[in-house]
Amino acid sequence: MVTALKRYVLERELLYLFLNSKVAIIAAIIATLTIGSALLAPWIASTDPYDLKSFDLLDSLYAPAWTDEGDERFLLGTDDQGRDLLSAILYGTRLSLLVGVLSITFAGLLGVTTGLLAGYYGGWLDTIIMRIADVQLSLPAILTALLIDGIARGILPRESHDNLMIVVLTVAIGLSLWVNFARTARASTLVERNREYVQAAVIMGMHPIRIMFTQILPNIMGPIMVILTVDLAVAILLEATLSFLGVGVPPNQPSLGTLIRTGTEYLFSGEWWIVLFPSLMLIILIIAVNVLGDFLRDALNPRLR
C-alpha cells in the first residue's frame, strides 16, 4: 500500500515536486486556511459587518482585546463604525476573493477563447485581436481598471452605483487582465497548432472549434494555470487598490482595501490596528497565492529545472 502510494507520487511530476517543496506546501496550507475561513465567514464571524443593526457606534475604535484599552468581545478591536474588526476582515477577505475569482474567471474565459481563435486561425482575426491586446498591454492593468471603473461610473446612474459595484469591479479587473491569458493561449496554440496530433485531427476533418477545445486546450492548460494563479494574486491586489483609492466596493460592504483606507485616517492618531490587521491578511493571502504561482511556473517550465 505504502509502496504503491510512493510509486504513484513518484510518477506524477507535479505532485512529487509539490510534496518536495516545503514552501509550496506551507503556502498551500495558508491559502487553504485563509480562503476557508473567508468562505465560512458567516458561520465563524461573531457579527455580520454588513448588517447595520449588528454593531453600535458606541463600540467604535476599541483596541485589540489583549491591549489595555481592549474589549474581550472584539479580539482584533473595532473600526470607526464600531464593527468587530475580525468579522470585518473575514467578510472583507470573502469579498476580495469573490471579486478576484470572478474577475479572473472572466478574464480567463475571454482571454483563452480569443487566444485560441487568434492562434488557430491566424490571419486578420489574429492581427485584430493581438493589436487590441498590444494597445491594452501598453496600459498597465491598474490604469485600465481605473478607466473602466470611471467610465462605468459615468454611464451608470449614481443611485445604482453601490449595487452594481461588484459587477463593475469584476468587469474592470477582468478586462484589464484578459490580455495575459490571450497572449499565453495564443503563443501556446501557435506551437500546438503545428504539432502533428493537431494536423492529424485536421486531416481527419474534425471541426476547428472541436480541435481547439478537445485537442489543443488540454495541452495548453499548464501555462494557463500558471497565469491563472499569478493573476489571481494580481486581481486581489487590484481590487484592494481600487477600494483603497475609494473607487472600489461601496463603503457599507468593506473589503480589505476599504478597511485599510478607513484605517489610514486613524493611523496618525494612534489607532494602528485598523490598518495593520487587514493589511496583514491581504499580504498573507497574496504571498500564499504568489508562492503557489511561482511553484507552478517553475514546476511546469522544463527549461528551468
Next chain:
Amino acid sequence: MTALLTIRDLSVRFPTRFGEFTAIESLDLTVNAGELHGLVGESGAGKSTIGAAVIGLLQYPGYIASGELYLQDTNLRELDDTDFHALRGSRISMIFQDPQTSLNPLMTIADQLIGTITQHSNVSDSEARQRAIDLLNETGIIDAETRIDDYPHQFSGGMRQRVVIALALCTDPELIIADEPTTALDVSVQKQILALLRELAQTRQVGFILITHDIGVIAEITDRVTVLRHGRVMETGDTLSVLGNPQNEYTQALMAAVPRLHTRLERFVNIVTDDDDDSSSWSVEGASSDYAANWLNRDITDNKRSNTSTADTPVLSVNDLTVRFYKNRPGWFKRDPGFKALSDINFSMQRGEVLGIVGESGSGKSTLAKAIVGLVDPSSGSIHFNGEPLPPGSKRSRHHAARREIQMIFQDPFSSLNNRHTVEHILSEPVRFYQLASGSANIKKLIASILELVEMSQTALLKYPHQFSGGQRQRIAVARALIARPSFLVCDEPTSALDVSIQAQILNLLKDLQQTFDLSILFISHNLAVVRQMANSVVVLKEGELVETAETEAFFKAPKATYSQQLLAETPSLDVLDRPT
C-alpha cells in the same frame, strides 16, 4: 607512446528521484593524437555523457563515481575547478550539434574568436585577429577578411558550423569532442564538414572524439570506433573490423538493422529486443490480431468490389502540381509571386505500390504530403485519387471519403499523439468520427485487436502516450492510421526520429501491413537507404522541382540525373565495409 586520452574504469551516475541512475559503467577508452575516434550507440547509450565527463561539464546532478581520466600525463580528476577551466579551450575543446544555437547572436565572429584566442595566449588583438582570419580560411570560409566582422545570423548553417570548428580550433587544443557535429546539416554539407574534420585531424594531429548515432558517418571517417549500449562498451577497435566483422552480439544486431544503400532486404533480421516489458495478461474479451485483420480485410474487399471498373486507373496521380507560399498575402496593388515550394510536379502511383519521395531539406517533400492530405492548398495543378479529382484541402468537405481512405503517419511520434488523451481515446477518435463501428464494447474490442496487430500489448489502451518509448508510440500512430481502414498511407519520414534498431522494427511492420492489406504507400524520406528498402519506385525532388522518376532498383544502380548521382555519392554509406580490403 602514451595515448592522448586515457579513460579507465569510468562510471558516471545521476541521482534521480527514482534512485541513482548509472549513465556510464566501467568504461575504458583511449584516443590517440591525430585519431578520429567514433562513439556510436542508440539513444540512452551515454555517448554525450562521456564527452561531458571528459571536458568536465557534466550536467547537474551527474557526477563521476569512479575511474581515471588522463589527458597525456595530466590526471583530470585531480584538477580543481580553476585549473580545469584553464584547460578547457587550451587543451580540450568541443563542437556542439546545432550551429544555429552555439554562437552568441549578439557578438561578431571576430569578437568571439579574438576573445577566445586572447584568453589562452598572450597575443595582441591584431595578432589574434590575424590568427582568426587564418583559421577561418583554413576551415573554408571564403572571403574571411571581411566575413569575420559579420554576426552569426549572416552565415548559412554549414558556414556557421565551420565557424564553430574554427572557434574550437583557435587555441590549438590537443583533443576536440564533436557531439553530433553534422546531424543538423544536409548531406552535401555534412560531407564537406566531415572531410574538414578528417583533414584537421591529419594536418594538426588533433585527437577527435566523434559522437554520433549515424553508423554511416562512423564508417566513412573514423579510424577507430567504440560501440556503446546503456553506458557500457559493447565493442571497440579498428572501425573497419568492428563494423565489418562485429564480434559482439549487440553490434551484430545493430549492423543488421542498418539499412544498406546497395542492397535491398526483404525483412530486417531483428535481434535487438524491444523495451516493451509489459507482460501483464490483461486483455479485452475476444480481441485478437486476427479479428483486426479480418475486419480490415473485409473493408478492403468491399472497396475493391466497388472499384472494379477503375482497377487499372492509378490510385494517385499528380498533375502539374504547384504550391506557392506567400510571405504577405498578395494584395490588390502588389503582385507577390511568393515562394514556390513545389513547381509542376507530375507522377502517378498504381494500387499497392510503394512510392519513395526523396530529397534534402527544402526540396518540398513534406509540402507534397501536405497537399495530398489537404493541409496545404495547391496553387495550380490537380491531384486525382482513384480517378476522382481530389479537392484542395480548404475546399475538401469534412466528410469527403478521401479523408478516411488516405491516412498519414507522421515523423515525430512524440508530437503526433495527443499527450492528454489515453491510447484508447486516441484510437477511438477515428472509429467514432468515421462511424466505422458502434457500441462501446465493440469499439474497445476493435482497438485492442488493432493494438495486437501492431504488436503492442492490449494494456496499452489504458495508458497515456508519454508512458511509451518512441518506437511504441510510432506503433500506436500506425494503429491510428490503420483503424480508419485506409487504402492509402502517406508516411512522412516515419522513422527518422527513431533509433536504428527501432527503425528496422517499424519498417518491418509497415512492410507486413502493406503486403497483408495491399496498401498503397507514399513513403517520404531523406534517407536513401531506407527508401531503397521500402519503395518500388522513387521520385527525386530538389528545391521544389522533380528531378527524376525511376524504378527503385534501376535508380540505385544507375541514377540518371546528375543531382541524383551526387546525392547518392554524398550519402554516408557502409560501402567501405563491403569492399574487399
Next chain:
Amino acid sequence: MLRFISRRLLQSVFVMLAVSLLAFVLFRFVGDPIAQMVGQETSIEDQERLRDSMGLNDPVITQYTRFVTNLVTGEFGYSYRTRQPIGEMILDRMPATLELGAVSLLISLIVGIPAGIYTALRRDGFIANSLLIVTLIGVSVPTFVIGIFLIYVFGVQLGWLPTFGRGDVVALGWWKTGFLTLDSLRSLLLPALTLGIYQLTLTMRLVRSEMQEVLKTDYIKFATARGINKRTLHFNHALRNTLVPVVTIIGLQFGGIIAFSIVTESVYQWPGMGLLFLDSIRYVDIPVMSVYLVLIALMFVIINLIVDLLYFVIDPRVRLSSRGGSH
C-alpha cells in the same frame, strides 16, 4: 533604418488615433456634457442653444475631427469640476509626476539589475535566497500598504521625513522642480521609495530569469567549453543577451510607474497627474479623464518608439535584417 522608423511612426499614429477615438467616445457619449455644465434651472431652450454653439449637434465625424484638431493644437477644454482649462491643470502637475517617476525608475534599475544578475549567478547562496524572499514580499505587498508602512515608521514614529506634498519647489519657468531644495528632496524620498520598490522587484525577477535562460543556452555552454573566463562569460557574453529583453521591460516599467504613481500620489497627497486623474474618476470629470488618457497614451507611444530604437542599437539581428539581410 529610415523605413523601420517610418513604419514604427505610422503604427504610433494609428495607435494614437485609436486612443483619441476612445477618448472622444468617452468625452462625447459618457454622461451628457451639457447636463454637467449647466445647473438645474437652465431652460431647455438655453441648453439647446448651448448645445448648438458647442457644436454638439454637428455630425459625429465633424465633432471627432474637431476633437482631434483641438487636442493637436493643445486646446484641451475645461474641467467640469473646477472650470479651469485642462491644459493648465495638467501642465501644472506634470513635473511632479515625471520627477517622481524618474527617480523611482532610477532606483529600480540601479538596484534591480545588479541584484537580478547576482541572484542568477549565485543560485543557492544565503544572500541570493534572502534577496529572493524580499522580492516575493515586494511583489506581494500592495504599493499602498508599503506607503502606509513607510509613513508610519519614518513619518509618524520617527518623524524624520515629511509624509505629504512636495515641500518647497523651485519654479524654472512653468516647470516646478523638487530637485533643488533639501525640503523638497526630503519630501521626494518616501514616495520615490514606495513607487520604486515594486518596480525594483519586477526588474530583479526579470533580469534573474532572463539571465538564467541565457546561461543555459548552447552558446554559453560552448564558450565555457572554450575556457572563456567566468567574468567575461557572465558580464560580456551573457549580460548582453540578457539586456535585450530587459530593455523592452524598462519601457513597460515606465508605464507601470505612471500607473502606480496614481496610488503613490494618493497615499502621499503628491500633487501630480495621478491625483488629478483619480479625482476626475471620483467626481466623474469626463474631460479630464479623456485628456489624461490621450496624454498617457502619447507618453507610452513615445517610450515604445525609444525602446524600438534601442533594440535597433543593441540587437544586430534587428539592425541587419531591416537593412535587407545579406546571406
